[in-house]
Amino acid sequence: MIDRYERNKDIVQEIVESTATHVGRIATIITTAVADVAREVGDIVTDGFEMRDAARKAKADDHREVVDAELVDAIDDADATETAIRAIETDRRDAPEEHDRA
Template identity: 65%
Template sequence: MVDSFERNKDLVQELVESTATHVGRIAMIITGAVAEVAREIGDLVTDGIEMRDAARRARDDEERGIVEVEEIDLIEDGEPDIDDIGDPVDLGEIPAVDQVALLSADIVPEEPVDIGELPGEQT
């Protein structure tokens, strides 16, 4: 028969083990949350640095007079002048499909063609 001392010892032992397990799980949850928060703060700071650099480059471009391609459409009024486009390029006539000489199986040699001995090849 188990006396009261041993029964109380087992109860305290189970209680300590259970408490340690739950505290460990809670600590892992908190550690993971802190790591995720730190990662998000780092991403936020990185985004801020990238936006600051983009704004600085845009300001520098504006000071030098560089205009983005998208801004050209906003700057120009109306349709482009046809005279400014330039002359069309003559690409010549494109032959029709029946005029193109297509390879047929008749012109492919039946026997293998000897291309000579390859370097390093033993005969």
């Protein structure tokens, strides 16, 4: 039969083990949360740097009168299309008519 001291020792041991397990889990939760918060704060700061750099580049481009590259490409494509259409129309005007050949 277990005496009173041994039983109390077992209860205290169980309480200490259980408490240590729970404290460990809580510490893991806190550690993970701190790491997640640090990551998010870092992402926010990085976004701020990127926005600041983009604003500086836009301001510099504005001073140099640089336009949007996609807009320039669209204008170039439109100019090339217009040139091709003119060439085809010129070829048709300069080509002899089919009924004139016969």
